[in-house]
Amino acid sequence: MxxxxxxxxxxxxxxxxxxxxxxxxxxxxxxxxxxxxxxxxxxxxxxxxxxxxxxxxxxxxxxxxxxxxxxxxxxxxxxxxxxxxxxxxxxxxxxxxxxxxxxxxxxxxxxxxxxxxxxxxxxxxxxxxxxxxxxxxxxxxxxxxxxxxxxxxxxxxxxxxxxxxxxxPEIGEDALSVYDRISKGKGTAVAEALNQKCMACQMMLRPQKWNDLRDRSNDETMMTCESCGRLLYYDPARDAPQKKAVPVESIAASIIRSL
Ligand SMILES: [Zn+2]
Structure with a gap:
């Protein structure tokens, strides 16, 4: 990410x-x-x-x-x-x-x-x-x-x-201005993509976008939801959790814990 x-x-x-x-x-x-x-x-x-x-x-x-x-x-x-x-x-x-x-x-x-x-x-x-x-x-x-x-x-x-x-101040200036612009208009700027859906607006992501988002080689690119314009993130720990035997800590939780 x-x-x-x-x-x-x-x-x-x-x-x-x-x-x-x-x-x-x-x-x-x-x-x-x-x-x-x-x-x-x-x-x-x-x-x-x-x-x-x-x-x-x-x-x-x-x-x-x-x-x-x-x-x-x-x-x-x-x-x-x-x-x-x-x-x-x-x-x-x-x-x-x-x-x-x-x-x-x-x-x-x-x-x-x-x-x-x-x-x-x-x-x-x-x-x-x-x-x-x-x-x-x-x-x-x-x-x-x-x-x-x-x-x-x-x-x-x-x-x-x-x-x-x-x-x-730890966030890049451009990214922060994008964040501020979207959150000013929408209330929130970042949305999780889960099961091929934007969890903020509930719209389905196109398969290509969904694949790009899950592809870790694209980590340097920020992707937005085509429907609501929010920045999307994908958390492998949360996707299809029923398939996993051992619960994996979500990225958001691990970030908050590490602060
Ligand atoms: Zn959306």
Missing amino acids: HPDLEKMIVLQGLDVEAKRLRDEMSALPKRVAELETKLKATQGQRAVVVDLIAKEEVLRRRQELDIKDHQAKMAKVKKQLDQATTTVQVTAFEHEISFAQGEVSRLEDAELESMERSEALEAQKARADEAVAADEKILERERVRAAETIAADKVALAGVEERRAALR
Whole structure:
């Protein structure tokens, strides 16, 4: 294998890892922000229920005052009734008392309905409290996990960057510019060819290309996939491994081990 290609395989591993670390570091705060939004929504739902409970309490206080008013009125009219002298007065007072009694029983019914609504709302509030507590717990756990992961990622990324910085100057300038151009466009620049296929784009290699790639006398030539344009490498240790009794270390693994 071309020595630059060997190094580019390692470089690609480092680049992929650096990208993974950066992606993770930017995704974690977004995940925490999403959980914060979710918690706010759950708290908002609970606030609606708490507000409805308060409104029912205000309503019942007013109903009780109204009941007392009607009862006081009734007591007053009953006294007037005792002193009534004409049938017209008696009828009018009785009418007033009956109206007030009707109002009291209507208000008492309404108060009972309000209490039933409050009971249902209290059950809703209990569920909302649980939902808020659960969301708070998840948020707190994810905040801690995100902070720890990001701190670890920063250290890991510094290590990866250091290895990248040391490796890049060891690769030929032309090869490195080809590597940078392809990886900028495709995300990765080097692809393994396995079982006559480019493992990056999954397209079949023409038989001639496949033969050239496996021919060790071509080690000084870098070949690209005709379909995706990535630089191809062939690893005899990985090709048709079912035929081998003894596992052979892959080239990528042996390069990484030797670094
Ligand atoms: Zn390809």
